[in-house]
Amino acid sequence: MYGRRASQLVREIDSSEAGQLAPFNSDIFDQVIRECNEHNAQFQSLIRKMVEQNLDIETTRNEDHYGAAIHHLSLLRNKRCLMAYMYNRAEVIQSFRWKIGPVLPHDIQEKLHFSEKEYFKNHSAAIKSYISEMDIDLTVDMVPPKDPYIQVRVLEDIGEVSLGDHSVSLTKNSLHFLRRTDAEQFISQGLMEEFLE
Amino acid sequence: MSSWDDDDESASASASAATTDVELLKRAWRNEKAAPEVLRFDKDLVDRVREQIQLLEETLDDFADSGVDDLVVSLYQMDLDRTLFLLRSYLRLRLQKIEKYTMHISRSQDLKDRLSEQEQKFAKSCGEIMEKHLKQSVLSKLPYGYGDEFVTKQSLSSTEDDMTLVIEILHICMNCGPENGLYSLPTISSEHPDLICLFRHSVPEPQLDTFVFCKTKSDVGAFQLDDIGEEVVDLVADDLYVLRYKSIKGLVEGGRIDLI
Structure with a gap:
């Protein structure tokens, strides 16, 4: 049935949890593109047939006319579904810049279409250039601050880092009492976690 | 009756406190958070707050040099952190709205004019990037x-x-x-x-007829909620209302009502 595959893509978006991303469904996506080309071929041949029959196109309402109309509409519907699929995914992908950071972990990278990877990169760059123009980092301070200092546990070896006027050696599993603003960049990269007793 | 007097006092106290820039930023932030569409960017306010942040940072540096009590330092630090959060969150909220409604904003000069110069640039590149991707x-x-x-x-x-x-x-x-x-x-x-x-x-647009919680700052009087004048509500000072954003949009823009 025409349009079924395309609606599958839209349903996939609808049923996925808000903010979550399913792997790019290239299988169905390509099938829908092929279906579009098929619709177009049919559309073209029906119109050509009508022209060859020397029919008055203004008034003729034969089966070929309605056939062409259905192919045309089906194609537009498929297109709308494809665009909605891509657009909604792109919205989730751009939210990752705020939630995860400029570098996406491998398991998310794997879910993306090549154009989506590029989109994420370009979009991050646009945020970055806004931040540097405004000269204020918007990627820290995602939650309202309670205490200027927090206790953190280091998850991966980071090494010697200079924070403010002193340097700290951040080795795996060590505990530190850091300024929240300093710790946040490491937390968002997954290198540290807040240590709650 | 004394409890009523107390209320009045605290109300007037909060009204006078609302004149500091940080309070004004808090109000702008709250409005931005509750409004479905992007509001006018208050450049002067943001500039003033940033100046104050810088002053506070310098004060903190001086404290560190002159060995002021740690407790005092951390109180100042907390104040600074909170203001910084407010500012960052305010700018972030706006960027996220721009991301979401890029195409909608690009079609209206009035909406574009609400953005700061840097935000306009951001909106433009957002549109181009999305277009290229699609x-x-x-x-x-x-x-x-x-x-x-x-x-x-x-x-x-x-x-x-x-x-x-x-x-x-x-x-x-x-x-x-x-x-x-x-x-x-x-x-x-x-x-x-x-x-x-x-x-x-098929361009995503903000839902302007959504309901918002709001608080009047002063008496507005009889206010017409719809175009035909069938629904009129008397807006009294310092009262809470739940109304459609669309109908009180003008009051929010004019600063006569606060979203909460």
């Missing part, structure tokens, strides 16, 4: 004539009008004749202005 991933793969702007920005409505619409499109296709041996959709042009009206826009 062209690259979808539009370039569609058959000739279907991948152009015409059907990008507008899409068919799914009503029974579709058949008449298609018939019209077909007529135009015929009249235009085949191009490169292929029949294609007409592209947007002044020749078919009425055709454009037949398409419904």
Whole structure:
């Protein structure tokens, strides 16, 4: 049935949890593109047939006319579904810049279409250039601050880092009492976690 | 009766405190958070707050040099952190709205004028990036004539009008004749202005008729909520209301009512 595959893509978006991303469904996506080309071929041949029959196109309402109309509409519907699929995914992908950071972990990278990877990169760059123009980092301070200092546990070896006027050696599993603003960049990269007793 | 007096006192105290820039920023932030659409950017306020942040940072540096009590330092630090959060969150909220409604904003000069210079630049690149992405991933793969702007920005409505619409499109296709041996959709042009009206826009727009909680700052008086004057509400100072954003939009912009 025409349009079924395309609606599958839209349903996939609808049923996925808000903010979550399913792997790019290239299988169905390509099938829908092929279906579009098929619709177009049919559309073209029906119109050509009508022209060859020397029919008055203004008034003729034969089966070929309605056939062409259905192919045309089906194609537009498929297109709308494809665009909605891509657009909604792109919205989730751009939210990752705020939630995860400029570098996406491998398991998310794997879910993306090549154009989506590029989109994420370009979009991050646009945020970055806004931040540097405004000269204020918007990627820290995602939650309202309670205490200027927090206790953190280091998850991966980071090494010697200079924070403010002193340097700290951040080795795996060590505990530190850091300024929240300093710790946040490491937390968002997954290198540290807040240590709650 | 004494409890009533207390209330009055605290109300007037909070009214006078609301004149500091941080309070003003807090109000702008709250409005931005609650409003479905992007509001006017208050450049002067943001500039003033940033100056104050810088002053506070310098004060803190001086404290560190002169060995002021740690407790005092951490109180100042906390104050600074909170103001910084407010500012960052305010700017972030705006960027996220711009991301979401890029195309909608780009179509209206009034909305564009609400953005700061840097935000306008951001909005522009957001639009270009999204367009490039959609062209690259979808539009370039569609058959000739279907991948152009015409059907990008507008899409068919799914009503029974579709058949008449298609018939019209077909007529135009015929009249235009085949191009490169292929029949294609007409592209947007002044020749078919009425055709454009037949398409419904598929650009995401903010929901302006959503309900918002709001608090009046001063007496507004009888306020008309709809166009025909059937619903009128008396807005008294310092009272809470739940109203449609659309109807009180003007009051929010004029600073006569706060969203909460």
